[in-house]
Amino acid sequence: MKEKALIIGSGIAGIAASIRLAVKGYQVEVFEANAYPGGKLSELVIQGYRFDAGPSLFTLPDQVEELFKLAGQNPDEHFKYLKLDVACHYFWEDGKQLKAWSDVNRFAEEVETKLGEPASHIREALKRSAFIYDHLAPLFMHRSLHKFGTWTNPQALKSYLKMGKLGIFSTMNKANEQQFQHPKLIQLFNRYATYNGSNPYQTPATLNIIPHLEFNIGAFFPKKGMHDITMSLYKLAKSLGVTYHFISPVEEILVENGKAVGVLTKEGELRADIVVNNMDMVNAYKTILRKQKQPKLLLEQPKSSSALIFYWGVKQHFPALDLHNILFSGDYKAEFDHIFNKGSIYSDPTVYINITSVYKEDDAPAGCMNWFTMINVPNNQGQDWDKMIAEARKNILAKINRILKTDLDPLIEVEEILDPRTIESKTSSAQGALYGNSSNNKFAAFLRHANFSSDIKNLYFCGGSVHPGGGIPLSLLSAKIMTELVVSDL
Structure with missing residues (x-):
């Protein structure tokens, strides 16, 4: 009889954890509140435009390839990517430009x-x-x-x-x-x-x-887009016998005599030998672990910044733009002061524009581009986001128009918006913070939750809100560390 592992959340770390545990011989089931896998690493398709909804930079591809190799598969047969010649194209208001060549x-x-x-x-x-x-x-x-x-x-x-x-x-x-x-x-x-x-x-x-x-x-780009990281690994997990339950939020992690013994869902109790939490650590303790001892020091740590993203379908091709583009603020220190100290958005924000149609032409109609346009913003502390978003949109457009010498607004035929509120509601990230606790002091690395519970036996953690941190490579590594702990413990 195989030992059973239950994973809460199918973010990229949850998917990686399901693969690693399945390879180790566990019977694995994953519970996901959304109707799709991937968490932040998902996609958006609107009127002929496809957008990678979340992370847009791909580094350390070996961490993805390793998962296929563990399962006895050839990564090249399932997941293809290319190395970028230009990591990013940088723009300043005075006309200066730099290409960050690889x-x-x-x-x-x-x-x-x-x-x-x-x-x-x-x-x-x-x-x-x-x-x-x-x-x-x-x-x-x-x-x-x-x-x-x-x-x-x-x-x-x-x-x-x-x-x-x-x-x-x-x-x-x-x-x-x-x-x-x-x-x-x-x-x-x-x-x-x-x-x-x-x-x-x-x-x-x-x-x-x-x-x-x-x-x-090196910086890389998956040939089918960033969402292919999610889908290729999801398909790998399924091929290993992992069961995924979508629109199936976990209501509680069941703990008996100091040991995690399963989860409670709307379908009832499900027992297991180990439970892995891939949900944001802060919200997990507030909800599915609310009856358990709370790690107050970790929960009270300042959160990272969030993002305001405009998904724009632009009916014009801009040859000056690359896959990754940065239009810098004129006063970087003031911008970060607004984000982290004032809880507001600076009037001259640094604008990041990711355009996957530069490499994947079918992500936009002919002659058009899919602009993932993002600025860094504070996490959600109850601000008047509707007002802030409207002002930010004007400032972003004005900056783009000045630097690219265009009039962008009439060229936008598709628009969707993601802000800290919707980031939290869609991904359960506390306050819409993209990376869990912030790293704004030298002890920050030690103030992330461990990949295991020191109070509850057989309860483990992975994902961007725990050690070693946020972003695709670190989230994948969190699943690796967690699995090694499971093996050494059991």
Whole structure:
């Protein structure tokens, strides 16, 4: 008789967890409140336009490929992707533009030519980023921080001697000010704080690990769009015998004598040997774990930023735009002050435009483009979002018109909006925060929930709201860490 595992939530970590546990011989069932898998990593189709609804940047594709290999499958037969020549196209109001070429030397030369920043500064910064990754990734990304063995293994002992060089005692902005001379380049590298919803003027410089992923390893694009990450892994899970229950929210995790024994749904009780929570940790404790001891310190931590996204079907082709595009704010510090301190949206926000039809032409009608247009915004604290969204839309359009020298509004024939309120209602993310707790202090990594419960036996956690953090690669790694804990425990 196979041991049974129940997973709550089919975000990308929940799907990965279902695959890993099925490979380990578990009978796995997944309960999802929505009618579709993927959580934030879903899609939207409107009048001939297809949009990847959530995460749009793909790094560390080996984490996806590993799941197919574990199941004895050839990844190339199920999931195809390409490496980008240009990771991102950057624009400023004064007409300056930069293409972040995947070839580091070409990018370094472009920075020197257009900004006058010595090319050596780029190469040195990316070497430092690789150094941080080499020392911290094995410790913080691939292991549980909540097990004693993590801190006594040889890799950890080696890293202790390098703490001063890993950015723990500085902020991202201060480190970038020391690395670069030109304010535009400092701003460009400060942007990486937004990859986990943080503030570069507060978050530790250890987050300068992120450029290594994008430049030294590479940025990629799934040939069928980001949603194919979800669907290819979902199909893999199904082929392994995993059962998915959609429109089936869990009402309670059942706990008896300090042990998770199953879940309660509208269909009744279902028993299991282990329970895995892929739901946002904060909302899980408020709802399905409301009867259990609450980890107040973790629940009360400040949340990451959220997003305001306009899905625009644009009936014109803009050859200047690439897959990933950034139109920078004129005052980055003021923008983050509004997001994290004032709980509002700055009048001159940095605008991110993702256009998958650049690589996947059938995502938009001929001669048109699908614009995923996003700005970083505060999480939901009860603001007047309708008023804020209306003002932000005007400011975003004005900025786009100035930089691209166009009149965009008449070209928009399709529009959908996603804001912090709907992010929370659709994905159960507390306050609509995209990455759970924020990383705006040097202890943030230690203030994420573990991949297991210290109070309830046989209860495990995965997903962007727990260790090691948010985003596709870290969510996939959370499922890996969690599964390793299950195996070592049982």
